[in-house]
Amino acid sequence: MKTLHINLQEHSYDIHIDGGLLDHAGALIRQIHSGSQAIVLADETPWKLYGSRLETSLTQAGIKHSVFTIPSGESSKSMAVLEELLDFMAVSKLTRSGLLIVFGGGVAGDLGGFAAATYMRGIDFVQIPTTLLSQVDSSVGGKTAVNLPSGKNLVGAFHQPRLVITDTELLATLSDREFSGGMAEVIKYAAIFDRDFFDSLTEYQNRRELMEEMPYIVYKCCDLKRIVVEEDERDTGRRMLLNFGHTFGHALETIGQYQRYIHGEGVALGMLLAVAFGQELGLTPSDEIGHPLFTALKDLLEANGLPTSTDIPLMDLVEHMTIDKKADGSKIRLVLLEDLGEAFVDTLTKDHLAAVMETLAQRRICGGDL
Ligand SMILES: NC(=O)c1ccc[n+]([C@@H]2O[C@H](COP(=O)([O-])OP(=O)(O)OC[C@H]3O[C@@H](n4cnc5c(N)ncnc54)[C@H](O)[C@@H]3O)[C@@H](O)[C@H]2O)c1
Numbered sequence: 395m396k397t398l399h400i401n402l403q404e405h406s407y408d409i410h411i412d413g414g415l416l417d418h419a420g421a422l423i424r425q426i427h428s429g430s431q432a433i434v435l436a437d438e439t440p441w442k443l444y445g446s447r448l449e450t451s452l453t454q455a456g457i458k459h460s461v462f463t464i465p466s467g468e469s470s471k472s473m474a475v476l477e478e479l480l481d482f483m484a485v486s487k488l489t490r491s492g493l494l495i496v497f498g499g500g501v502a503g504d505l506g507g508f509a510a511a512t513y514m515r516g517i518d519f520v521q522i523p524t525t526l527l528s529q530v531d532s533s534v535g536g537k538t539a540v541n542l543p544s545g546k547n548l549v550g551a552f553h554q555p556r557l558v559i560t561d562t563e564l565l566a567t568l569s570d571r572e573f574s575g576g577m578a579e580v581i582k583y584a585a586i587f588d589r590d591f592f593d594s595l596t597e598y599q600n601r602r603e604l605m606e607e608m609p610y611i612v613y614k615c616c617d618l619k620r621i622v623v624e625e626d627e628r629d630t631g632r633r634m635l636l637n638f639g640h641t642f643g644h645a646l647e648t649i650g651q652y653q654r655y656i657h658g659e660g661v662a663l664g665m666l667l668a669v670a671f672g673q674e675l676g677l678t679p680s681d682e683i684g685h686p687l688f689t690a691l692k693d694l695l696e697a698n699g700l701p702t703s704t705d706i707p708l709m710d711l712v713e714h715m716t717i718d719k720k721a722d723g724s725k726i727r728l729v730l731l732e733d734l735g736e737a738f739v740d741t742l743t744k745d746h747l748a749a750v751m752e753t754l755a756q757r758r759i760c761g762g763d764l
């Protein structure tokens with residue numbers, strides 16, 4: 395078992411990572427929580443697959459628990475489900491010293507984390523992330539949220555878990571698409587922070603080979619995220635680098651009405667666009683000199699089953715990227731690559747953004763039409 399310590403003063407916590415940890419969850423929770431009462435919030439899909447193992451482990455450790463399952467999918471991250479969950483906690487007579495154990499991907503993690511942040515002004519929670527995305531991303535950083543009809547993640551809080559138990563074997567049952575989506579975030583960490591890690595990712599031939607090294611890969615990503623989160627817990631500075639590919643990606647997700655692209659697919663295309671964008675500005679080394687960055691990223695994304703071209707016109711993205719910006723002087727911040735493994739934030743006007751996007755569209759970058 396690998397353990398990563400996230401150092402955030404009184405909000406510090408450990409992430410334990412290994413294959414098979416689920417069966418030790420009860421004992422691991424016992425080490426940090428003395429109470430004997432818990433509520434388990436679980437996504438119904440992984441719960442059907444693994445719930446009985448978690449229950450056995452909790453019971454063996456003497457942790458009494460009731461289970462609240464939610465339907466799979468983003469629609470569970472709502473105020474309505476939050477209210478049902480909070481009420482379930484109250485009806486179950488969970489006290490301030492009680493514990494919430496969250497079992498699922500980013501949806502369960504964000505909903506459960508927010509419930510823990512607000513129930514009786516805040517209780518402890520333990521996260522057991524079950525998707526690759528949640529293991530490498532949402533389990534570090536303490537962001538929790540639910541959606542409103544008018545937008546994603548509009549209500550939330552920073553609330554760090556007391557412990558994260560990451561069992562990489564749970565990823566075996568993810569669909570290929572969800573697995574690939576998680577790999578987009580893995581590739582993101584490598585592209586912005588660690589060139590050697592990027593190079594090592596090019597050596598895996600398939601999902602089976604990746605799975606063999608998954609405890610290491612997840613640890614590496616959490617460690618890279620840890621460095622910026624410890625520096626910038628409230629996300630006001632360097633943590634912004636984690637948005638690499640996300641400004642373009644969110645625009646693609648929105649245009650596709652969250653049906654066409656899952657998050658990681660938007661991020662994959664977004665990262666490629668960000669590289670092409672930086673190259674066009676002369677801020678990212680072009681493929682003609684030195685390491686062919688665009689090609690290397692494209693090849694790695696393709697090898698991981700991620701999209702590298704879209705028929706969404708690139709100019710459509712501009713509107714979504716600048717929705718709250720005036721056409722004149724107001725600035726947009728984009729994360730670009732100075733080189734593989736080194737990211738920085740560039741600021742530019744909406745007009746400048748539009749001009750560069752038009753050039754990329756003319757060059758048929760990522761297949762985007764005019
Ligand atoms: N808090 C943060 O820092 C943070 C970071 C990134 C994303 N997020 C949020 O996370 C959410 C996306 O997370 P996600 O990609 O994990 O999605 P998700 O939680 O919806 O899970 C994706 C799908 O996989 C299924 N699933 C989960 N575990 C499984 C398993 N082990 N085997 C088989 N199927 C399984 C789920 O039922 C679901 O259908 C978004 O709401 C996003 O806003 C939060």
Ligand SMILES: [Zn+2]
Pocket residue numbers: 531579640657661
């Ligand atoms: Zn992301």
